[in-house]
């Protein structure tokens with residue numbers, strides 16, 4: 001059920017990495033703002049668990065490995081059979097971090113992080129926009145990609161992760177320029193330290209050290225990223241395109 005005043009009433013949204021952390025919070029926020037949600041994750045059980053928590057009953061979960069083009073196309077086709085429509089909101093939140101120093105990083109780990117984070121964002125964005133154009137619904141569409149504070153400043157032990165996130169920001173800026181002619185906006189959010197399963201392993205001492213550098217002296221919650229993403233997904237941000245928005249408590 002949607003109601004007047006909801007930011008995303010009637011929109012169909014696809015969220016990758018929907019089974020955890022920021023992706024899950026985004027699904028919740030988009031659904032609470034009236035969107036129908038396609039929750040995509042390589043862990044389809046976790047995506048299903050997300051769907052079970054959403055407001056409304058018209059949402060679906062789909063299995064998708066964002067780094068595999070066939071898996072991306074299959075997932076979009078499954079969603080199309082269900083909704084008979086193409087999503088016009090796309091949130092690329094699927095991501096992995098495999099931390100290690102450059103001198104110890106294996107070629108396999110480097111490839112894996114780039115494959116999921118950067119290539120995955122590319123494949124999902126490319127297929128989503130092709131589908132929007134084919135369906136004639138591109139005008140007013142919005143794509144939001146997950147970059148990172150570390151893509152701007154780098155981080156010890158996160159060379160492949162930081163490089164993938166800087167790449168996502170550049171990819172988004174190119175996409176914003178290429179897709180404006182179709183009415184599709186593309187923006188990046190750059191979270192700092194958000195409390196999710198991805199950051200849960202960080203040792204307490206390191207976490208405290210990082211928090212001391214944040215002017216607001218605290219970490220962020222997934223909902224605080226999700227609210228910004230919902231705004232970027234909505235027509236309220238209709239003149240924001242190719243932007244990168246910090247969500248980091250003021251650390252710079």
Ligand SMILES: NC(=O)c1ccc[n+]([C@@H]2O[C@H](COP(=O)([O-])OP(=O)(O)OC[C@H]3O[C@@H](n4cnc5c(N)ncnc54)[C@H](O)[C@@H]3O)[C@@H](O)[C@H]2O)c1
Pocket residue numbers: 016017018019020021022023040041042043046064065066067092093094095096116120146147148149190191192193194195196197198199
């Ligand atoms: N948590 C933070 O502090 C933080 C900061 C900056 C950026 N980010 C970015 O935000 C995004 C979400 O992070 P999070 O903290 O919610 O992480 P998370 O680990 O909680 O969730 C990531 C989700 O992505 C899914 N996933 C991983 N590989 C996939 C693949 N190949 N195909 C489809 N799904 C896949 C996982 O199954 C998981 O559900 C990531 O891109 C991350 O890099 C997070």
